[in-house]
Amino acid sequence: MSIGAEPTTTHRTKGPKPAKPDKQGKETNGVGQDRRAKTQGKWATLLIAPTLILLAIVILYPVINAIVMSLQHDQGLDPVTGTFVAGGFAGISNYIGWLFQQCASPSGGTQACSPGSVGSQFWSATYTTFFFTVITVVLETILGFWMAVIMARAFRGRSALRAAVLVPWAIPTAVTAKLWFFIFAFEGIANKLFGTAILWTGSAGPARAAIIIADVWKTTPFMALLILAGLQMIPADVYEAAKVDGASAWQRFTQITLPLVKPALMVAILFRVLDALRMYDLPAIMTGGANDTTTLSLLVVAQIRNGFNSAAALSTITFLIIFIVAFIFIRFLGANAVESAAGGKGKGK
Amino acid sequence: MSVSALKTPAFDSAPKTAARNRARWASGRTYISAALILIWCLLPFYWMIVTAFREVGYTFDPTPFFTHLTWDNFTTVFSTDLGNHFARNLLNSFIIGGVTTVVALVVGVFAAYALARLEFRFKFLVLGVILGASMFPGVALVTPLFQLFTNIGWMGTYQAMIIPDISFVLPLTVYTLTSFFREMPWELEEAARIDGCTQGQAFRKVIMPLAAPAIFTTAILAFIAAWNEFLIASQLSNEDTKPVTVAIAYFAGAQPHQEPYTAVMAAGTVVTIPLVILVLIFQRKIVAGLTAGAVK
CATH class of the missing domain: 1.10.3720.10 (MetI-like)
Structure with a gap:
């Protein structure tokens, strides 16, 4: 209509060529774009500022606080004089303490932490955390892929199935932990079903198995839905073409499905890995960290009441470990979640 | 394939029947897989609800149905x-x-x-x-x-x-x-x-x-x-x-x-x-x- 045509006409006189509005309705010729970008920039700053400020308050401030704390000695009684001391600057001694599992000795120096104390568990907790992460994510990827492939097929009751897989996802992890704790109770249904008499939370192997099963049950649906979303992006005619060319089912899977679903799959794995590295709820509720199920998060919480500052050092180490894993993932394995979230760096969808 | 071919009287329809059988088998497998997923996702949840409605004395009763019903737990x-x-x-x-x-x-x-x-x-x-x-x-x-x-x-x-x-x-x-x-x-x-x-x-x-x-x-x-x-x-x-x-x-x-x-x-x-x-x-x-x- 005439109203709609007017701005275009005015622009036409400015630009050398008739400007064709691009997909977002933005003029692509010089002057209009410049002014537009400036006002958009101002708007964007205004709209985004509250979120960034709030995130700075709730994340950045505590993190800086934690780093400052981690460089201080814990408050406590002076081992020599028996008087209360306020701590003071400690340099990186808290970090050294964790990494080499050194605790304060009564004579004022440091010594190896006594077995069983919180300080002696850093490396075992790190191992446990990575053990849980690798096993759960591998199981969840395989199971999730299988679930996604089934859910992608056309059959009656498909939407019912998609609704059903959301049930474990919606249940709070604390409830999941209690539910599986009950299932794995000595007199519980798991032992009765398999005719076993295992004290599931009583020793390392079964306790870890119980936590892994609970975690896989709870989070595979999330994985499956992310992979399913990736599968649905693959056009059906690609498969048809491959079939016509005589590709076997296995070839179609390895040559078409896997490469095309890889971006979505990598993002799903990245999400799950970072989530698994901070695992807390399941071991905290199911075993309380007993029998080699203490993860790094559990260790930090156990330390909080022993001393804020060394707990802060440990939480900073945990954060760094997660950060490094995320970096490796994004850098070397191509799980570029940011790029896909940004719509392919503004290249359009 | 040969089995289905023998069963069908008209020879020219034999490959078609085989294809149909294969399709039926594939859809059957889909349903079996779907049922397995359904059971895996819902069974623990179902067990929670069954136990929630069960009398305390029968906490570890393995009967898979709603038995010994009570509101007491709530x-x-x-x-x-x-x-x-x-x-x-x-x-x-x-x-x-x-x-x-x-x-x-x-x-x-x-x-x-x-x-x-x-x-x-x-x-x-x-x-x-x-x-x-x-x-x-x-x-x-x-x-x-x-x-x-x-x-x-x-x-x-x-x-x-x-x-x-x-x-x-x-x-x-x-x-x-x-x-x-x-x-x-x-x-x-x-x-x-x-x-x-x-x-x-x-x-x-x-x-x-x-x-x-x-x-x-x-x-x-x-x-x-x-x-x-x-x-x-x-x-x-x-x-x-x-x-x-x-x-x-x-x-x-x-x-x-x-x-x-x-x-x-x-x-x-x-x-x-x-x-x-x-x-x-x-x-x-x-x-x-x-x-x-x-x-x-």
């Missing part, structure tokens, strides 16, 4: 005789989850609009920061906040849980909404602008009503995330303010060293059923919201 859950205050815990969860969701939405909707719609420098960086924030480990917040809140007397208050909850609910809100907003028919906004609306007016009068379903879905996801939070609440709440997740984890039974399984399963049923109903009703939208941003 009475136990809400009774305060053993020192549990489950009704209070439910209210606390609603307060913490509700306030967190509202704050995250009110703040996040503007950022999501800008990220989805406007062209500006550092957009990529802002998205990276927000996505990174959503993956931030809660345990790295608990330690400094524990000391901070102790110093300023906020331990056990609602804000002591709402503030750290915002750290993961706000990023979730922003990037879910951003992906939803990218899919919306923005030509209408352009039309409103041309008809004389300012950008603000276009946002309020045209975009907000259109965006309502997206915002509602995001609100559900945000609320579920806050409702399910355990780590922060277990450290920073007290008896009066602790939410249901913490209450269920440390539910007190009649005997000190005996887990009150049936009551805990009843409590689990109470907190889970509303979520499950919500999820089943809005299944399509929730799946879209969950996977938003990951694939597009």
